[in-house]
Amino acid sequence: xxxxxxxxxxxxxxxxxxxxxxxxxxxxxxxxxxxxxxxxxxxxxxxxxxxxxxxxxxxxxxxxxxxxxxxxxxxxxxxxxxxxxxxxxxxxxxxxxxxxxxxxxxxxxxxxxxxxxxxxxxxxxxxxxxxxxxxxxxxxxxxxxxxxxxxxxxxxxxxxxxxxxxxxxxxxxxxxxxxxxxxxxxxxxxxxxxxxxxxxxxxxxxxxxxxxxxxxxxxxxxxxx
Amino acid sequence: xxxxxxxxxxxxxxxxxxxxxxxxxxxxxxxxxxxxxxxxxxxxxxxxxxxxxxxxxxxxxxxxxxxxxxxxxxxxxxxxxxxxxxxxxxxxxxxxxxxxxxxxxxxxxxxxxxxxxxxxxxxxxxxxxxxxxxxxxxxxxxxxxxxxxxxxxxxxxxxxxxxxxxxxxxxxxxxxxxxxxxxxxxxxxxxxxxxxxxxxxxxxxxxxxxxxxxxxxxxxxxxxxxxxxxxxxxxxxxxxxxxxxxxxxxxxxxxxxxxxxxxxxxxxxxxxxxxxxxxxxxxxxxxxxxxxxxxxxx
Numbered sequence: 334x335x336x337x338x339x340x341x342x343x344x345x346x347x348x349x350x351x352x353x354x355x356x357x358x359x360x361x362x363x364x365x366x367x368x369x370x371x372x373x374x375x376x377x378x379x380x381x382x383x384x385x386x387x388x389x390x391x392x393x394x395x396x397x398x399x400x401x402x403x404x405x406x407x408x409x410x411x412x413x414x415x416x417x418x419x420x421x422x423x424x425x426x427x428x429x430x431x432x433x434x435x436x437x438x439x440x441x442x443x444x445x446x447x448x449x450x451x452x453x454x455x456x457x458x459x460x461x462x463x464x465x466x467x468x469x470x471x472x473x474x475x476x477x478x479x480x481x482x483x484x485x486x487x488x489x490x491x492x493x494x495x496x497x498x499x500x501x502x503x504x505x506x507x508x509x510x511x512x513x514x515x516x517x518x519x520x521x522x523x524x525x526x527x528x529x530x531x532x533x534x535x536x537x538x539x540x541x542x543x544x545x546x547x548x549x550x551x552x553x554x555x556x557x558x
Numbered sequence: 559x560x561x562x563x564x565x566x567x568x569x570x571x572x573x574x575x576x577x578x579x580x581x582x583x584x585x586x587x588x589x590x591x592x593x594x595x596x597x598x599x600x601x602x603x604x605x606x607x608x609x610x611x612x613x614x615x616x617x618x619x620x621x622x623x624x625x626x627x628x629x630x631x632x633x634x635x636x637x638x639x640x641x642x643x644x645x646x647x648x649x650x651x652x653x654x655x656x657x658x659x660x661x662x663x664x665x666x667x668x669x670x671x672x673x674x675x676x677x678x679x680x681x682x683x684x685x686x687x688x689x690x691x692x693x694x695x696x697x698x699x700x701x702x703x704x705x706x707x708x709x710x711x712x713x714x715x716x717x718x719x720x721x722x723x724x725x726x727x728x729x730x731x732x733x734x735x736x737x738x739x740x741x742x743x744x745x746x747x748x749x750x751x752x753x754x755x756x757x758x759x760x761x762x763x764x765x766x767x768x769x770x771x772x773x774x775x776x777x778x779x780x781x782x783x784x785x786x787x788x789x790x791x792x793x794x795x796x797x798x799x800x801x802x803x804x805x806x807x808x809x810x811x812x813x814x815x816x817x818x819x820x821x822x823x824x825x826x827x828x829x830x831x832x833x834x835x836x837x838x839x840x841x842x843x844x845x846x847x848x849x850x851x852x853x854x855x856x
Contacts, residue, residue, distance in 0.1 A: 440706040461627055462634035463670070532637035540674060547681050554688065554704040 389413045396481045399520040405478060406524065409470050414477020417484045418449045421548070424491055425555050439555060449548070453477055456540045460529065463537055467528040476544070479521040483545060486513030487552045494556065507553050514549035518542050633669040633754070641671050648762040651796050659751075659759070659800040667754040672761020676716050679764055682771045684708040687833035690775045708833060719825055720764065724756035727818070734808040751804055759800060766793045767826065774834040782834060786826045794822040 373381055389412050392405055422445035440448070457472040465472075490506045521541050529537045622629040644663065647654045688704045695702045731750050751759075770789040774782055798805070798815055805814055 439704070444706070458627070459634075459670075459674075462631055464631060464634075532639070535638040536636070536641060536670060540677075543674075543678060543681065550681075550685055551706070554706075556704070 385410075385412065389416070392478050393481050396478050396520050397516075399523040405475050406467075406471050409468075409474035411470070411474060411477065414449075414453070414474065414480065417477060417480045418446060421449065421480070421484050421487055422446045424487055425551055440551065445551070448551075449477070449480070452544045452547070456544050459540050460525065460537045463533045464530060465525075465528040465533075465537060467525065472525060472528075475524045476521060476541070479517045479524070479545075480548065482513040482516035482520070483510070483548050483552060484513075486510045486549070487555070490552055490555065498556070510549045510553040513552065514545050517545045517549075521545070630669070633667065635666070636668045636670055640668070644668075644671055644758075644762050645675075645765045648759075648765050648796055649792060651799050659755075663758055663800075664751055664755045667752070667758035669754075669757065669761075671765075672720060672757055675761055675765050675768070676720050679768050679771065680709060680712045680716055682768050683712045683829060683833055686771050686775045687712075690777065690834045693775065693777050712829075712833070715825070715828070716764070719821075720757070720761055723821055724760045725753065727814070728753045728756050730810070730814060731804055731808060734810055734814075751801065759797065763793045763797050763822075767829070770826075771829070771834075774830055779835075782830055786823070786830050790819070790823040790826040794819040797822070 388408070388410070392410075392413055395401065395405055422442045425439060425445050426442040453473045453476040456476060457469055460467065460472060461469065486509045489509050493502055493506055493509075496502060518538075518541060522538050525541065526534055526538060643654065647659075684706075687708050691705070692702055728751070766789050770785050773785055776782070797818055801818075805811055808814055
């Protein structure tokens with residue numbers, strides 16, 4: 334939007350009448366490197382990439398410290414959820430050594446992937462059906478970004494798994510993943526809770542809890558080394 | 559000032575006959591709030607607001623396309639207290655009024671409860687089934703692995719049960735009602751529960767299995783069977799209790815009751831022996847990837 338506005342401001346209404354002049358301006362403007370001629374096509378790829386990455390990182394920060402909710406709700410994107418979901422699916426997938434054996438335990442990559450996206454979609458549809466006033470992708474975005482504590486717990490558990498396993502370490506993993514679950518649920522409730530009518534808030538929050546609980550269960554159960 | 563208000567308040571509106579009670583009540587409330595707020599704020603604003611809300615609220619009551627989300631919103635129009643009450647009524651029918659099913663569930667069946675109780679039950683079974691299999695293998699040298707795929711088996715079983723059995727029961731009730739004498743037809747037509755209310759009833763009747771599934775992790779053989787019998791009996795009996803008026807009119811009254819109770823028992827017994835119990839001889843269940851253990855200690 335900002336590019337359109339700045340371009341629009343550049344040309345006074347009087348100049349528009351000269352047709353050939355207008356057609357030439359874009360090609361003239363580009364080599365001069367004018368700051369007014371802002372266009373995402375002209376900037377270095379690194380800058381574009383970093384700007385998007387910074388926006389994603391900012392949202393992760395807001396999930397960890399859920400105080401203000403505009404950044405997650407107003408400008409939704411699905412990059413963060415995609416990153417988290419791919420990370421989790423990669424770590425959680427069943428070990429390949431036993432690929433021939435159907436009983437090798439953990440879920441496949443695709444199963445985690447589907448569980449996260451379909452789960453988020455179902456939770457969102459549920460809140461829509463209950464009459465919540467939130468758009469579909471806003472809700473999927475928030476649910477996806479709120480996976481961040483669970484994914485963090487998964488990474489920590491993965492590091493713990495490198496050590497020799499004892500009962501104490503199992504309980505440590507249990508505590509870590511439960512912390513991730515509580516954190517994720519708390520953040521998601523904070524972001525999404527207000528979109529529901531007061532009498533139905535618990536009905537909308539329960540599926541969210543269930544969603545994160547299932548994923549945390551996968552995290553704590555994951556023990557393929 | 560007050561004259562203007564009265565004029566606005568008496569601004570009668572033309573209600574069509576199909577206008578439901580809810581919107582009428584909202585309008586009455588609007589008048590009350592208006593009277594309270596007369597002194598402090600601008601009455602025009604306060605009065606206009608509910609009228610708009612009422613228009614939008616009255617609209618979704620009727621014909622929405624089958625494929626839109628609004629069509630299904632009527633099955634999710636429940637408050638938290640309603641869901642809690644319905645769960646209680648599926649276990650302890652004496653806590654609610656005797657004609658609770660006829661008045662509340664039949665009039666306004668919801669799908670929230672059935673769907674989320676089913677999902678909860680699926681994952682409760684998956685989680686506690688894994689705990690049970692871990693406990694079974696705890697003292698052995700086998701490297702125990704958890705099994706995610708219990709989820710798929712449990713989901714298949716539960717969703718089949720929740721959708722197919724009510725459908726069959728509904729068809730059976732319809733079929734045996736037609737066979738009865740002509741003069742009773744009118745009254746029975748009203749008594750035959752709708753398909754949706756049967757779905758609702760069956761979904762809520764699974765609620766008792768959620769705590770039972772957690773208790774099934776206790777690896778004591780007779781205790782597990784005791785839970786199966788108690789849960790199936792309580793939940794099945796409540797199911798029959800609510801459906802009794804409709805069932806009694808059916809030609810195959812005893813057979814239907816037997817089927818309902820039997821299937822309920824079969825479901826519980828199947829869950830218990832497949833997911834929570836280490837198998838005896840023969841057959842490798844998904845919970846026992848490496849060895850088939852001996853029977854659990856009694």
